[in-house]
Amino acid sequence: MIMEQNSTNTLTFRHISIAAKEAVEYIKQRKNHEIQSLRTRWNKFNKHCMGGIEPNTIYTIVGISGSGKSSFVNTLENDLIDLNPEQDVVILNFSFEMLSSRQVGRKLSSKLRQTTAQLYSANEELNDDTLAQVETASQQIKSYQIYYVDTPGTVGEIASTIDYFYENYAKGKKFIIILDHTLLVEGQESALKVISDLQKLFIKVKKYPNTTIIQLSQMNRNIEAPDRINNPSMHYPMRSDISSADTIFHASDYVICIHRPELLNIQQYGPNRLLVKNKVYLHILKNRDAGECAILEFDNDLKYNNLIETIREEEPTKKISFSNNN
Numbered sequence: 001m002i003m004e005q006n007s008t009n010t011l012t013f014r015h016i017s018i019a020a021k022e023a024v025e026y027i028k029q030r031k032n033h034e035i036q037s038l039r040t041r042w043n044k045f046n047k048h049c050m051g052g053i054e055p056n057t058i059y060t061i062v063g064i065s066g067s068g069k070s071s072f073v074n075t076l077e078n079d080l081i082d083l084n085p086e087q088d089v090v091i092l093n094f095s096f097e098m099l100s101s102r103q104v105g106r107k108l109s110s111k112l113r114q115t116t117a118q119l120y121s122a123n124e125e126l127n128d129d130t131l132a133q134v135e136t137a138s139q140q141i142k143s144y145q146i147y148y149v150d151t152p153g154t155v156g157e158i159a160s161t162i163d164y165f166y167e168n169y170a171k172g173k174k175f176i177i178i179l180d181h182t183l184l185v186e187g188q189e190s191a192l193k194v195i196s197d198l199q200k201l202f203i204k205v206k207k208y209p210n211t212t213i214i215q216l217s218q219m220n221r222n223i224e225a226p227d228r229i230n231n232p233s234m235h236y237p238m239r240s241d242i243s244s245a246d247t248i249f250h251a252s253d254y255v256i257c258i259h260r261p262e263l264l265n266i267q268q269y270g271p272n273r274l275l276v277k278n279k280v281y282l283h284i285l286k287n288r289d290a291g292e293c294a295i296l297e298f299d300n301d302l303k304y305n306n307l308i309e310t311i312r313e314e315e316p317t318k319k320i321s322f323s324n325n326n
Contacts, residue, residue: 038087038174038212040079042309044296045282049254050289053080055174056206057289058213058251062242063258064223068280069216070098070180071305072258074106076214080176081144088173090145092165094158096184097216100148104141110305111137145173154186155197162205174210177202181216183243195244199251218243219257224264235261235270236295237283255286260300280307 029035037052046052053059053076063069080089095103109116112133117123119134126134147169149161162177179185179198187194202213219241228234237257239245249255261269262276269276274297282296297310 036087038080038089038176039083040076041083042296042298042307044309048284048287048290048292048294048296053176053212053214054253054289055210055212057253058202058206058215059254059256060215060217060242060248060252061256061258062217062219062237064219064263066263067258067260068300068302068307069258071106071302072307073178073180073214073216074103075110075306077146077176077178078107078110080174081146084174088145089176090147090170090173091176091178092147092149092162092170094149094153094161094177094179096150096152097180100150103148104138106305107141108134108137111140113304115303116305145169152184152186155194155201158185158198159201159205162201166208166211170211171209175208175212177205177211177213179213179215181218182248183218192244192247196247199247203251215248215252217248223259229264229266232268232271232273235266237285239285249286252286253288254284257283257285259283279310 026035035055037046037050037054039052040046061069061073077091077093080091093100093103105116105119108114109119112119112130114130118130119126147165153161158179166175182195182198183191185194185198187197189197198215202215205211206213219237220243222228223237223241237259239249239255241257242248242255259281260279261274261281262279266276268274269279269281274281274295278300280298280300280302282298284293284296287293297312298307299310301308
């Protein structure tokens with residue numbers, strides 16, 4: 001019997017032939033470009049992530065404070081819309097750490113190549129010509145299908161918001177959920193219990209058609225320990241450096257650590273003695289699809305809320321594998 005079965009007393013089960021048919025159809029649609037990943041501006045990132053941002057996938061972005069993870073995701077958010085005009089993308093951003101108006105300020109900074117300090121007249125008053133450019137750029141941003149949730153809530157409130165939004169705004173579209181960040185989700189239980197419940201929710205939600213989760217989280221202080229800083233073989237981020245590591249790591253399809261070793265006064269980075277000055281490294285610690293992990297090098301352009309891929313003949317990548325990727 002290959003029919004799907006539904007009952008109020010049992011979980012739904014389905015014969016493997018149904019799943020096999022779906023798998024083959026998905027492969028065909030990928031081959032014919034009927035289904036495509038959402039591209040980003042970073043070719044190396046796309047290459048290591050199945051062509052870009054995939055549906056039905058959880059991406060976890062982690063880093064120490066000041067590493068640029070929020071700027072990275074803000075830029076990523078722009079690209080999902082700007083670089084994929086043929087796809088109908090809608091984004092629900094739980095911006096718990098930063099006001100949505102400041103998120104837009106970062107977008108304007110990136111588009112106009114002006115620092116946020118310049119845009120906010122922190123040291124010198126913004127001139128009228130630049131203000132006119134701001135207003136013009138804001139018109140494009142206003143057209144984005146991006147919706148912000150500024151007020152932190154519980155896992156239950158996040159679940160209700162996602163379900164309502166999906167039914168009323170996102171059904172039939174490429175639905176991207178961004179949460180910044182996991183430690184700001186509210187709850188009466190312990191932080192570990194709240195994050196565990198959040199991951200269970202995201203595992204459920206990622207199965208909605210064309211839905212992708214991008215969550216930001218924090219690294220603990222282990223990577224800042226003097227014995228790590230003084231030992232090049234221990235410079236690179238590890239799974240254990242992630243707050244609530246086991247829960248988040250198991251739920252995620254991709255775990256990506258953004259790291260700026262110069263923040264820790266490291267002079268040469270890791271056993272490969274990678275460059276440090278004005279460098280940002282993306283460590284792909286988990287890649288459920290390909291199983292291959294890597295280190296990607298970027299030039300620091302964070303003052304304009306951007307990262308620039310470092311292009312060189314010999315890429316400073318270190319391929320690593322884990323036996324516990326799943």
